Amino acid sequence: MANLKQDISPRVLDDLKKRSLAGVFTYTIALCVVLFPDGYYYRNPQMSNWFLWLITGICVLRLIQLFIESKFISRPTRLNTCLFWVGVVVTGLIWGVLSAIVMVQPGEENVKLMMLVCTIGICSGGCSAFSPDLRLALVFNVFILWPSIFALATVTENFPLVSLLVMFSTYMAFMSSRQNTEYWTALNNETLLKEKTRDLEKLSNMDGLTGLYNRRFFDTAFKLAWQRALRNRQRLSLIICDIDYFKQVNDAHGHQAGDEFLRTMAHTLTQVFKRQTDIVARYGGEEFVVLIEDAGDGRAVELSERFRRQMADNRVRFEARTIRATVSLGVAEEVPAADTQRESLLARADAMLYKAKQSGRNRVAVYTD
Structure with a gap:
């Protein structure tokens, strides 16, 4: 007392x-x-x-x-x-x-x-x-x-x-x-x-497996960040990343091994995207999102490539087994305007993730006008 x-x-x-x-x-x-x-x-x-x-x-x-x-x-x-x-x-x-x-x-x-x-x-x-x-x-x-x-x-x-x-x-x-x-x-x-x-509020905003923010928190943070960027005329960068062939990891090594790989991926994300203003969240399943406010030219793409290389080099050890998997990322950037919606930025990043998958995986696809 x-x-x-x-x-x-x-x-x-x-x-x-x-x-x-x-x-x-x-x-x-x-x-x-x-x-x-x-x-x-x-x-x-x-x-x-x-x-x-x-x-x-x-x-x-x-x-x-x-x-x-x-x-x-x-x-x-x-x-x-x-x-x-x-x-x-x-x-x-x-x-x-x-x-x-x-x-x-x-x-x-x-x-x-x-x-x-x-x-x-x-x-x-x-x-x-x-x-x-x-x-x-x-x-x-x-x-x-x-x-x-x-x-x-x-x-x-x-x-x-x-x-x-x-x-x-x-x-x-x-x-x-x-x-x-x-x-x-x-x-x-x-x-x-x-x-x-x-x-309890913190727990409600966190993903229990990875310790990252969850989708609920991300949706709120994305809305606020969009409003700030609109008010200050600043660039907003959104990155969506997904583990390539993650189902095969689970099938070959078990779901506990898959969980360990997800935790490793989350840790690597926070080591690469480590500004206090960077929002890193688990969006669902093996899909993660990163929101960067006021990023300099090419910063989002540079960090995405760094993260992709680190994940490609990672060897996750679980019960005497070595797990390897690559990731694909979609990057979209925008300076919000009064006639645009934040959902369009999310849709573009998601489209780029799909493009990276279709182009052979283990790569970063960037949206360009």
Whole structure:
């Protein structure tokens, strides 16, 4: 799980920021609820102004940070993470200190009650919001509650209330731990599901025998490549190759030997047509296709000849037997136009393959206008 946490930490940090957004406004609202309805602000204007400016200032800075990161920073850095941590911790500490001061003042019973309710509410919301990062949730818990606990224990010696706050703090730490486990379990399951989905998608696009792309993938790739070539006025080259007398290979050596020859052919294709943009696929049976985008003059024909020679020289060993077979290839190239269809390029390459077969096999036939 540790590796997974490290891999998806940007996602988690984004979750934390979204979860904390409501709390930024809650601080200011809660402070106004404590200071103004019962007139505490007017009885203690200097201290009230200090905390009002501190809470409002840090909340505004946190909002500015969240806005800048959402608009201009695509991936969080260590500095962004540290600033977020500092903002959360400092806000909690300021509130914790204010709560401690209010809770030990003589009189002010109504204000103390409102402060206690607001502090418990903010602590509950914060511990839940920050539970994806258990350390942050626990630090927030301590900074917002324990100044009051310490002040009540040492100044007023109100031990019943101290006991209740300690139990509440312990309970929130337990809940944060539990929510952290649930969060990461759900996130791990989501990540594993995405990985399985990607694996299934990959398998659905691959030929199980040769490891090449299958016809389904090729048809989609051909459509997209045709559109790109049409838009950019680039040449598109299509090569269809077929094993000569492959039925005889299967009849003489068995289908397992034929499968081994197909795998060897697939490997040789990927060694010859090895640009990242080259699409090599098994089209069906012993027929393979290669799609080349923006090929230079004669490149498709040159590579086809190289592949043909390598296959003619290949000796495939299978169970102490040597298998030899040649291949025939049809090559067609076109710069797509608005009035042409990609099926015409495929038909031309297929016609050239037929021509190569009719001309004696073990050769490359090229379409020319």
